[in-house]
Amino acid sequence: MFKRTRSLICLSVAAVIGTPAPILANTLDLPDIGTTASGTLTIDQEIRYGDAYMRMLRASQPVVNDPVLNAYIDNLGHRLVANASDVKTPFTFFMIRDRNINAFAFFGGYVALHSGLFLHAQSESELASVVAHEIAHVTQRHLARSMEEQARRSPATMAALAGALLLAIASPEAGMAAITATTAGSMQGRINYTRSNEKEADRFGIATLAKAGFEVNAMPRFFGRLADEYRYASKPPPMLLTHPLPEDRITDSRARAQNYPARRVDPSLNYHLARARIVARYTGIEATAAQDWFKRKGSKAGPGIQPAFQYGKALVHLDNNQLDEASVILTKLLQQHPDNLFYLDAMSDLYIAQKQPEKAVSMLEKALKSAPNNAVITINYANALLKQEKNEEAVKVLQRYTHDNPDDVNGWHLLSEANIHLGASDEDLAARAEILALKANWNKAIQYYTQASQLAELGSLKQARYDARIDQLMVQRDRFLALQ
Known part of the structure; x- marks a missing residue:
């Protein structure tokens, strides 16, 4: 589809990792210390903290708002959540555009994956092993339990402690500086406690991997390869700063994996399509280098995933306005798999680039009959309607879409654009206000809704809707500020 490429609130899943320390004794039977820490934070409080920090991340980090990639990550993540233990919160999975290898989780079931993770994970099971690990940090409430442990060692209040540990999620080194400056407890105890959380x-x-049908050996294999690659690196990737890989941890995971029956998992085409999309659009490499990568990797790939490398080549052609070359590849791919979201999205982009949005509309209307509530097809359909200058139809589609997907900035951007074309300044302001609220810019969001209310007819239902939303945003703002 169309290509768009810190308040002291949250504690990292591995915020307390510092300098190397003696490794904990190896044991395969770690005690199940459960999901305690209710004395520190309730589940509802964790959800509020998570929502607040997610809004700050949207404002400060290059969160990828790619409908197809988001759908893939979401499907993978919830397949794992459905097979996880002790799930007490909803889960949200998202990607940050960053070539460094990293993943992290925070309060409220939010799990972030760096785009660089896809470049190093060689299979869907390897990627799933990282996601399953992060899900476990959430379900076992390691954030709250770490805060509780810190509180026992330090006279600092919970709010001050959360503030001191915030930065470790996105910047481990800065986070460690904050911890050292603020807390006075034993660093050795914090390191050991976090290593037990990692195990x-x-x-x-x-x-969770085993229950979800993935290859359990993928976890020790990926961790082992990562440790070997960066064993002597002067600057390891962020993932190794927040998720250290001492030899006993890798040995531990390998031994645990052997307790499960060996399972052969066929390569996932959708995983390799997601990987190809990231290489083509989110690594920043030149077109020639990307095409060379697809050629080299494709020459060694099995027939089941060959289409992914053709798809990657088509995206590079499309993004460089080589429309005829892209058309040849995408037409063939879509004929083979007419319901594949990656192909439908790319073909929609192609038709629009060819200034034939009516073809995209026709194709997507047909797809919607088979999958009427699919978010990827719907957002592409709305975009195609806009390019066909069917703005009123686009608004109707986008009003439903934003109601069902209020956290997707793509829907609000398109709704703003459609209302600009219609001359509906008040609705444009309202849509832009929602984008600002998603990024915790509360005052500006309230200002935009106030302006929208002033433009609406006095006493109208529309004005009442704007005023009610202003009241809601004020309450959300006050709750957000109270967390600081």
């Missing part, structure tokens, strides 16, 4: 997350993660 526990591995244990629960492997169990």
